[in-house]
Amino acid sequence: MIHIIFIFSKLFGDHSGPIDGSIVTTIIAIEYDGGVVLGSDSRVSAGDSVVNRVMNKLSPLHDKIYCALSGSAADAQTIAEIVNYQLDVHSIEIGEDPQVRSAATLVKNISYKYKEELSAHLIVAGWDRRDGGQVFATLKGLLTRQPFAVGGSGSSYVYGFVDAEYRRGMNKQECQQFVVNTLSLAMNRDGSSGGVAYIVTIDKHGTEEKVVLGNQLPTFFDQ
């Protein structure tokens, strides 16, 4: 699974992208005991231009389920809108909040059915009563639950970092710091990622959205 994710990122990372308003980005989601933290950068590039430097790529699918968008902007946003609608209908039918796995399955169904036409990767993460915090990767139509997931072109540069730094049993603050550090490193190296960092934390009490501005991001030895 991870193997497939890095090939996909390589496809998008090596050239300056289609000129139709793509998000080629860095996204990350990580679960902790009691919730999840999602993070993304804010750059949308079309060819060599940055067409939006403050885009929030963390899109709500439901109150406590978010998805992180990467790949083609149009494709990703459309999938998120469709799944948002389908989840609303589903949650009325079952009379309670939907499970994260249901949201991820809906995303996966669209990604798989239209895999030749679409080029977007959504990471679905959220909290539900049954299984707590969960992160699902839905690349190219697969569905896999993982402790954390990274995606987008910038993710190639931080695989080593996340492999080395991730530990099981991190708490909420440590996860948020982990996400901010990872995004910062990826944004430094990847030309298609940049701007500010958006962080969303979801737990049983609710959803908290935060923005970390460029000058507040952690810096490293060569800056």
Place this chain on the structure above:
Amino acid sequence: MAVEYDGGVVIGADSRTTTGAYIANRVTDKLTRIHDKIYCCRSGSAADTQAIAEIVAYQLGFHSIELDEPPLVETAANLFRASCYRYREELTAGILVAGWDKRKGGQVYSVPIGGMLVRQPVSVGGSGSTYIYGFMDANYKPGMNKEQCMEITAAALSLAMERDGSSGGVVRLASISEEGVERRVILGNQLPKFSTH
């Protein structure tokens, strides 16, 4: 990859050479001696880099005899750059030149594909290098000593070998300083482990 420290450099590489999906050599030595205290780390086409390294070693040896003293690392790096830039259309060679000389101590020069030349305190190259940029940015600090450089090099190479299909085998390390060259091999089962699941 190659890392400078105060008094020398540490260089490291994996040991896998592939022809397509077949691993032609799983114990390759990609740390090639150019002169007593100047080594290079080769990536890209094995044929191209071996040929260039031989030519540069010859040129440097000749130059050192003319000078009657050990050559400078910068000279070796410039010889690599001259060949890599002149024949840039025909070659696929990414080379890190690292060594110690009396004038500037430990130095690392990067000559990537295309033939530019830049000196950096730490440099990574090859297909697996993309995965460890983030790790190196986060963990390298100026002023590390030799043992710390060895550890961070071994850790970074392990992480890259774990993620990149074209990298693997054993980790070969070498440290170059005024005292000389010290080589080490870390076998697969002794590598630092970063398993996440």
